[in-house]
Amino acid sequence: MTDALDRLDILDLDDDLADEDRLLRDTVRKFADDRLRPHIQQWFEDGTLPARDLAREFGELGVLGMHLDGYGCQGSTATQYGIVCAEVEAVDSGLRSLVSVQGSLAMYAIYAYGSEEQKQRWLPGMAAGELIGCFGLTEPDSGSDPGSMRTRATRDGDDWVLTGTKMWITNGSLSDVAVVWARTEEGVAGFLVEKGMPGFTTQDVHHKISLRASVTSELILDGVRVPEANRLPEARGLKAPLGCLTEARYGIVWGVTGAARDALVTAIDYATSRVQFGKPIGGFQLTQKKLADLAVSLQHTQLTAKRLGELKDAGRIAPHHVSFGKFSNVSAALAICREARSILGGSGITTEYPVLRHAVNLETVYTYEGTHEVHTLVLGSHLTGLDAFR
Incomplete structure (x- = not known):
């Protein structure tokens, strides 16, 4: 395997890697070979994934939200994050989805558009893999055209009431927090919907042929009451x-x-x-x-x-x-x-x-x-x- 890898680097791209980047690549590659590769065939065939255990292990490795600064994140370069994505997906795309949805969708949404209180509450635990997040944008009838989303958030006193359905959501049923996008009278807004909130349920998608080693879910919001403190204050519009x-x-x-x-x-x-x-x-x-x-x-x-x-x-x-x-x-x-x-x-x-x-x-x-x-x-x-x- 190593010999074939060396032969494939025809343009000597590895020579351009900084020592720090090469060490990161080799560390993640070893983790992938030791912890992931021996089990991926069975996970894929069974359509299962020990996602919570893996999230904690990825957290210990320091790769969840690694390109973000502070809040337990590494502040890595974009190139370093890319190297990690390549090494994880060399085992399976479903595993890379677990990492990237956590860090580049759920965590990034909170990091870029959340309040300081929201960042302090969620990001350290998500970086450690102790908390899992998902990103609820796609709907059954709204995929490539997210502007046609039907999920609604209506103001009711100090709260928001969310009603709608999100579909094809990676990590959905595992999540402690779902970043849900909904239409309001002022435009599209983002909300942090927490596991256990009344009216918030999930249902996994089964019979998949692709991405079997990944949890894919439907999010169902039936009049979920979300406090104003859970709205992402800096998220304005699509x-x-x-x-x-x-x-x-x-x-x-x-x-x-x-x-x-x-x-x-x-x-x-x-x-x-x-x-x-x-x-x-x-x-x-x-x-x-x-x-x-x-x-x-x-x-x-x-x-x-x-x-x-x-x-x-x-x-x-x-x-x-x-x-x-x-x-x-x-x-x-x-x-x-x-x-x-x-x-x-x-x-x-x-x-x-x-x-x-x-x-x-x-x-x-x-x-x-x-x-x-x-x-x-x-x-x-x-x-x-x-x-x-x-």
Whole structure:
């Protein structure tokens, strides 16, 4: 595995890593190999995940909300956060979703738009993995068009009454706090809905083919009374949740490079050991053509992620940059995993190997946090100055 990893770094990108970044990568990679990789096949097959235990372990590792400052967070660089996303998703996209929804959606929403009291109350426990959060924006009838959300928050004295349904929510039923976005008379606002509040229930989504090692839930708000102290005071309008999505999409740009890399490493190992017609199949021209194409594509995704990390660390990143990354990297990673599966032949359709599991997981990543089509139109709007959404 290590030999294949070294061969894949054709452009010597590892040489550009600072010592601190390399140490972080190696630490997370070892944790992934020791704690996650031995169990992921079973978690995926069973459709289960010891999420609370893993959240605490990720917290001890210091990767939950690691790019935020203070409140128990590490204040890491954007590039360091990206490196972590890649190493975790090299095991499974569902595990990276656990990390990124916690840190880049739920925690970031509180960090960016919450009051000091809200930050002090929630962020240290979430950074430690002792508390879990989720992000309730998508609805059954409102996905790519969040402006059409039907969830309502009505003022009633010093409280708000929330009614509506959120769907496809990662970590939903696990969460101690849900960041819920609702329409008010003044526009879209964010609320911290706590576990156990009367009228707040969750229901998990079952029979998933993709992201099976991840908890996906429906949030049901039936007249939930939320105090004014639980409203995010700095969140004004739809721009606030969209800002959280941009933050999370950045992690996806890096994460999918890990899934693609793991699939390609597996394919190389298989191709150099599987003997047909008297020699390893990696010695045939057609297989080498596939591997060469996939390796070049992988390095392109890694270069894109590296560039976005540079832009984010420099404070210059914009939503269209992130859309470029998600548009480019997720589709490329999905194509890499599909083609890598073909190298494994029949063995590639089993969970004994991770390649097809990565591919089916990426089918979800291709769609969530902005579909491929949405990012296409973001880029089109940037190029033409014309909005094609409506």
